[in-house]
Amino acid sequence: MSNLLAVFCILLGADDPARPEINPFPRQPLPEAILAEWKFDQGIEGWKAQHACELSAAGGVLKVRNTGFDPYFNRPVKVPGGELVLRLRARARATGLGEIFWTTDQSPAHGPDKARSFSLVHDGQWREYAVEFSVRGTLTDLRIDPGTDEGLVEIEWIRLARRRWHPLSIEKAEVGPRTVRFLVKNHEEAPLRITAFGQSHAIEGGGSIAIERPVLGKTPLEAVRAEITVQGDETHQPDLSQLKPVARTAFLFHPDADGDFVEIPASGFVLEVARDGSAARVRQGGRVVAALAPLAHRNGRLPALKLVSEKAGLRFEGEGVSLAIAVRGKEIGVAIASETECEGPVVRAFGALKQGLLAGVEYLGAGEASSSKLDIETEEHIRFAPDPLHVTMPLMSFVTDAATVAMTWEDMDLQPLYATPNFFDGTPDHRMALRGKKIAATIRIDGAPVEETIAWAVGKHGLPPLPPAPRTPEQQWDICLKALHGPLKTEAAWGHCAEPNWGRAPYADMASTIWRLTGKAPDLPKLVPGGAHVENASIYFVTGRAAEWKQSRHAQVQAHIRAQQPDGSYRYDGPMRRGHFENTASGICAHPAKLMLDYAWLTGDQEALAAGCRTLDYMKRFDVPRGAQTWEVPLHTPDQLASANSVWAYVRGYQLTGKKEYLAEARRWALSGIPFTYLWSRYPIMLYSTPPVFGATHWRHNWIGLPVQWVGGVYAYALTILAPYDHSVDWNHLARGILISAEQQQYPDGEWIGLLPDSFALKSQTRIPARINPCALVSLRMALDGQVDSLAVAGDGSHRVAAPFPVTLRDGKAYIQSPKGLGYEILVNGQVVQVPAEAGGVVPLGARP
Template sequence: MRARSCYLQTRKLVFIGRPLSLNCKLCLTFLVSALLTVTAAAADISGIILPVFDFTQPAGTNGWTPAHDISQIARVEEGLLIRISGSDPYIIGPPRNYPSGIPLWLNIRLRSDKGGMCQVFYSNAGFSEPQSVRFSVPQDQWHEARVRLPSLGASYRIRIDPPGDSGTCTIAWLKFEPRVVIAPPTWPVPALPQVGPADPRIKSGDLEILHGRDVPGQFQIRVAGNLMAVGNTNAMLGYMVGSTPKWMPLAPVTNGAFRIATSKSANSQTDVDSIKIECSIPDPDGATWRIEQSFSIHAPGIVRIVSTATVDQARDVFYLPMLTLLPGLGSFGTNKTQALFAGVEYLENEPSSSTADLNPPASNRQVPDTAKITFPLMAMAVQGRFLGLSWSPDRDGTFCAVFDSPDRIFKSTGHLMGLLFPGSDGNNREENSVVPYDPARLNPNQPLTIQAFVIGGAGDSVVPAIQQYVQLSGLPPTPPMGMTTNQFLALAANGWLHSTIRDGNRYRHATPGFNSAPAADAALYMDYIAACVTDHELVNELGDAARSALAEVAAADYNSAQIGHVRFPAPALIYGAVPQNIIKSTTHAQNLLSQFVADGTIFYKPPASGPDYSSTHWSKEANGFAATYINALLEEASFAGNPGLIDAALRHLRALDKFRNTVPRGAQTWEIPLHTPDILASAYLVRAYVRGFELTGDQSLLDQARYWAWTGVPFVYLTPPTDKPVGLYATIPVLGATAWIAPVWIGLPVQWCGLAYAHALHQLSAYDKQGPWEQIADGIAISAIQQTYPTNDTAYRGLLPDSFNLRQQSRNLPAINPATTLAPAIRALHLPTFYQFKPFRSFGLYVHAPGQLTDIEERPNSLRFTVTPWSQRPFYLLINGFGHTPTLQINGTATGLGPPHMFQASEGRLILRLEKRAVVELGYPALASLNIEWLRSTSLAKLSWPAKAADFALESTQTLESESWTRLTNPVIANMDRLVTTDAIVGPMRFYRLAR
């Protein structure tokens, strides 16, 4: 209902000549000396009146109007009831005057039956995205949010966009208050700590720490003998007495107040394996602080540091550095090769907290909300070495991390990594401030302790630091799914059948906001679920819906008419029309090729209208942008089986060598800057390099797949961000924001991006079984299942939210179709194989199967395998790469290559139509059959293979249990049509293979 006037409550802030209370602090200015007490100095804001909109009062809704996608607003006893009727709902309030020059807090109490993201706009003109804030709201419970607003001014209106696209949201009130901060001091500039040859030192692998004998922080950290970082001997402590903030140096003031000791275990291989320092420091208000720090060898290349602070009187502390590292001070300065703050920053030699990926204030992330940190690791690589800092995260938010590269906080002429008390929760401080809004109480004689680990070693990137972190901390177990496998399949089935993703016999990629289209993968996944469940009613319903969905799709479009983010060329292998879909793949591959320049480069082209997402990047190209096209090109060329297309795709893949040891970025330029670090870039790079390895056997391509797989790990939550059930293995998409502004994706998981990465890791795990890929991928899939809309959400049941709010455990629209979750979940839940691409490089053959290949036998003149489909209907097997006509046996019976099969000799292609499980045997000579002869008298093995396989390399291993094969460089001679070499037999067994 429209109201004639607004009932406005006001609060008057009055100061009556006494010290400022902690409930309303003002910005304070400090001067620092050796020991200094500071008093408040602030502008006079007495008499300021701030608006309060109390919708529980009879006239509280006056002036508020339903502006868009709102069917009704009405005042009820609990507040303003908003009935939502569309995907972009908002209400607008009356103009009000706010004090200029004073940042504000907005406090809002609301309840949403959907939950999700709420957005508040503020403007005295037109509303725009930059003049707005977002916060998450839990589902169906009262929630009080406290969000930062800048200073406003006269005649500002507030617009509220409640969560959801239907249902109701009730707002009780909006209140405003000044947002005031404790200003930091003029920090003393850190100096290079002096250590001498007689000072204690510990060494672990390439990592060495030396500590001086005078003050805390007087240490140097070296890697392979090179200075990498130092401590801060000029650290400060800040605490509050009443309303008065005080600062003091964290340094002894009398002789004997600092002590250092060393110890050595009985079986130690070094002179010293631990160092401990203790320091007693009096404060000017009568308390004594005790600072302790111990350094001990934990494992090769890892030193454990335990920092403890204790005070004998209660203190309200707003700044206490528990550990400070200053990489580069006294050595490489402000330069670096790479730097990482897991979940927050992933940098080349560029500044952190930059505006290349998002605008202020969100770009300021030196002291971020701890829930944004995916796992506790800060790292830096420079000059072929890396240094990292990890720590044991606390569940109650006691501590926080600070990261600044270069160090603009202390101006140390290096970089900054550190651990602070109090913590950072997204609301208790500006995220670029080491000082929070309010202090935290330290009770007397209760130690405050944090454990950290310094890691270091050789490395040209931060990837070795990520690897060492995983080795140090291990991977968490996959979280509980919250349902059985059958319940998940039923939930996914209901997503296809009964959610708003379905529009008759067509399906939307996501809802709301997306049009429906023919979708062959919708039909395929419904048929797959029907093959896995036993509920006859559900099986029949899925079968009917799948047939109707497939009828909407032209046969030649079976593989291209897909709406999932993870796609396979599987529909044609189940439903037929394989030749027509091969033609479509060929055409698509040719179109993709046309977008590259001759050297394999593909450039981002800004749209004619809209943002130029390359404007903050140093180039028009990026690894993730290129990999998006190259991965698609490789997959289409592989299905088409066209040697020319495959060769061109591989050339373009090798052109990605220019991006070796760089940061993954630029895969989502429809809304994200080209510069922005991106898990989807990692995913496409892994997929492209794995497919390149499958096609060639080139180990260097597999090495690159491993590298890019590690670059995606920092986007995955490997420690719980909150104490809520959903969080582990959730994945943030990018380290930036849409159009530099909002939504800000740091700390906001977008699981579909992680699922694309999980799919890539599953592919890699087939060839790198020693890596952590299977567990990470499975964890991501299980997290997606946790995030899926439940059965009782009638509109979105079985769908994946676009993003997930970790603290509120609520979901954000649009909701995405089940295909993206199903693809990795099938593997994680050990369900029947959905699709397999299997290379047989020694024959030059490549198989596409809608199922699993097992019982593989490769002989010099034949290839045999068993194919087990998931479907009970007839299916198709596509085999590419034939140089001449093979013979064929199916289930032991010689079979011709005519109908129902098809052999296309000129294309080197065989399409088999099979039913149920089948044993396939091809009479076809191997390109690279290896002959081994043991020369007993010399303990040598004589090895020979066809000269036509000259592009294969000879590899050996001592056990087939190992994935480690060594490429032999023994001299090879040509003998007629054979290549011959010898190798010394070492150990009881030796295995050989030809690989490429």
């Protein structure tokens, strides 16, 4: 083929949810066209209060006084639809998220399909907000919700504008053995003529062409750059003639190309750094397993760097960029300072993907692609450059069949970039990088699983100090009791949540919590199992109902044993399975395993133990915590609750069998839950909060960056079970941090005092219903403080005793630290034994009951 450009017409294929087409170089924005503007120097200018608010204008400021729950105001408009943006400058002293609603001539009723929320910062400072939205037909009405409850919001101006973009985009780069093809798309209805590499081409309206360039392969790093200019003349097409070119660079790394390198030996690998500062490659056993390629670039252009020092590593300078690289053990340190924003180091891992992680955003299994639609189907699935606020800890990693490559950093304001396969450069490697003006990163090279990269990052940075507790322990118990005696409770007993759509029942978990906090058992004619996210069975044992508890739990365990597959697995084929490669997952299996092994732990039941261990043995094949909330979240979606239940089940397996492999698995799953936990903070309530899943409810409502602390609470409780047996991480410290964050998130006063919000918006520091009972938080705090929250267990090889108080065994007797004058029941080898008040907490164990 000649060196001339080859131009091809392209027919785009259907989008694969597992590997959607991703363009990391979006269309260039053009200046917005203002459609309407309100500056309020002539009054309220047609805006009208509709609900729970009052409007007035003075001094060019619209004052919105929120008088109650769900305030909103609106204005009729008549604007052709399309891609619009509503901008406003405001200062707020209220609560909650802001939201806009709109109607059109085609859809005249308000609804969630025509709504967008935005984070209002309620600090009384002037800020500009922008809400982008798409309109079909003619826009007929705009409604603004200035928060969720009472307060004052002042607005200096509101502006409605049409978003505009460059008519061209380079949709993707495809790298072949000899060529790079850039796909160029015309987004306009009319045809356009373009210039690329000195040649002119025509693109039909809405069409695409591919422009092909040869791959030379003569240097380790090859930058292939396409710049496309729209042709137009100043007389007939002045807008086109003034457009800047669209550009895209594909950085190709040729691992075996000759070059002038400086070799730096490391632990287990050799780092070879190009003397021109363009790139570096990692050799392990004679094979290139990773590359830093490029070491730094600015908008697709490599700075001309000069090696100025080889002391204590290498240092490069040039064109407003300084770069240092050094090796210590298995780690490569890179520091970059640039006068303008740059990207680097661009770390590329080679080989077939086995695991991948971008903490808070992605948790990938073998062969999976990032930014897929398997967990989120809205535009939010595109997360190769996530909001840094969504990143829970500074960690990105890839595990391939060649090596494990992980990167961590200090500055959480840096923009992380993560793509597998590498759709930035159109190559099959796995790419991660940071973007900013001052970048300091550490890269680790070894062969460990992804969970060990988590342990490495935690060890390198340390767990942060605990956030301040919002209350004393006594105050904490007080607000929890107020919650249990407040809107949760009706004559029919309690709801799991306060909202009336949650049914009320005499739940054992609530009754147990009240008894633990007050010493008084609620007078209930019957008990219903459950009610909280962490079970508390103690009420059964202090009200003469231990046999009832055992019968209920035994039936539950038998149902799980019957549902178990011959290989020990559990299967799910419901609607949330769509898109997942199999009908099982760690979360699907861990929950029944936890229940069976918990029952075996309390009763010594051998059938439950054998069934639970079969599931534990099967679960060793899983490498992603997922599939624990299939009542609303896809089976495929990474999930901290799967981590929690897996830890819980494996610790019970270890306690019952002594198998160290089970303890190792418990630690592995405990590590897997850490990336769901914020280990840094930007807001008063953020540190140790826990976004539950890296995905969305029904593929639509995104949970990334939105803490759901009840899930973290279950995970933290599981960590308290692990902590006595594994000291590689301070699990109790992590669990207590999660607990304190939950207590910070509880409603501190008012009607909902003591209840835990279902989720918590970080930017606005807003509690989002439903409002959940606090019983699991009470159990977690008691467990961390060394108190018995549910049942204590002791065994001596011949006897297993479960009691609602601390218990020890010696000399053939059970010594129970129970209050004087209280009769209760215990389990001895699974059999119910009554302990009368006069027994003094001493129970002979010689004869089986």
